[in-house]
Amino acid sequence: MPKEIDTNTEQKILDSATKVFHEKGYDGTRMQEIADDANINKGLLHYYFKSKDSLFETIFSLALGKLISKIQVILELEIPLEMKIDLMVEEYMNMLSKNSYLPRFVLNELNKNPEKFIAKHIGNNMKNTFSGFALSVKKEVDAGLIRQVDARQLFMNIISMIIFPFIGRPMIQVVIGIDNKEFQELIKERKDHIKSFVKQAIKK
């Protein structure tokens, strides 16, 4: 009797594939390594997923969704700018803490074929996502609550401060001179730091 019930094989493959692809990227990943990690053999891997490409597509789409959808939802909420910023920082940092390889993986693969990504995974429903944020900024500026600021630059700043440490970690640790534990500490404190840093920067 095929073991099926208790630990679904397809799920085991997806878990292992996620792990390996995220760490090593498409080019650096071997089907053998995924099979080993999932405790099955290559043959079975190809039984579930026709090719490395098709398996990769699955993993990549999931990862891209994770990275984009959260921010998309927040940007489109009709809430005051300050809350929006807090939410972005809070939600995104939490998610990245649990998936530290995610941004590097997605942005890398994205960079190898940007066209494909833009066409396939986004469509044009992203158009109004950012205008939601830009509008929030404009409102506050017009009301005299914050300084005049380019919403696009502000968005880049926030997203940069949130994501970059997870990508630049080795460099940061060496330059600042801290070990893994201290880095984790900094990340923990970082949510509050970014929130107040940004607010201070735009407040009138």
Added chain:
Amino acid sequence: MPKEIDTNTEQKILDSATKVFHEKGYDGTRMQEIADDANINKGLLHYYFKSKDSLFETIFSLALGKLISKIQVILELEIPLEMKIDLMVEEYMNMLSKNSYLPRFVLNELNKNPEKFIAKHIGNNMKNTFSGFALSVKKEVDAGLIRQVDARQLFMNIISMIIFPFIGRPMIQVVIGIDNKEFQELIKERKDHIKSFVKQAIKK
């Protein structure tokens, strides 16, 4: 007579290898592609560089040096904090604008073997590099010129805002909804934006 004088073959190889490695990373790079780009054949490539690994080592060391050395020098300068920040932004953004693949390449490869990098390329002379920056911050705080701020977080903020757009470009363009030209415009304006953003954030 071997053509040697006018376009040095080794340099041509280094140029092509830089181009291909930076774009595709170690795993994605084929020796054939480097040879093609340099208009020579694979055999000759191995005549100049024993292996793909040795060629990669050369390219990676150069890239890492470019990414680290500039910041190291600036951080160690004995100048006021404000000038230090301006210099970091100015110099780094200029360099990255001319080498937009550099940070992605270095940080990626770095992440694949951080140990090797830390041991080999840095040593311990980085220790006092960051203390130079931390000291600049402390001075200003003590003098009551800026708000109390964690120098490590501040450093992360600055470096993130400078580097991330070059890594996250495809994502940013899609989310904000801008084309290549508009992105270039934003990058140009970004130097001044970051400078004032940071100063506003820390000013008392």
Added chain:
DNA sequence: GTCTATATCATGATAGAC
């Protein structure tokens, strides 16, 4: 120094037994 083979090996993928 430069080129044309060619050896060697690793990897993605398939065929077929159980």
Added chain:
DNA sequence: GTCTATCATGATATAGAC
């Protein structure tokens, strides 16, 4: 569904002629 071969391809690296 799962495993054990095995094939076919493509990549690094070397040998040897010019």
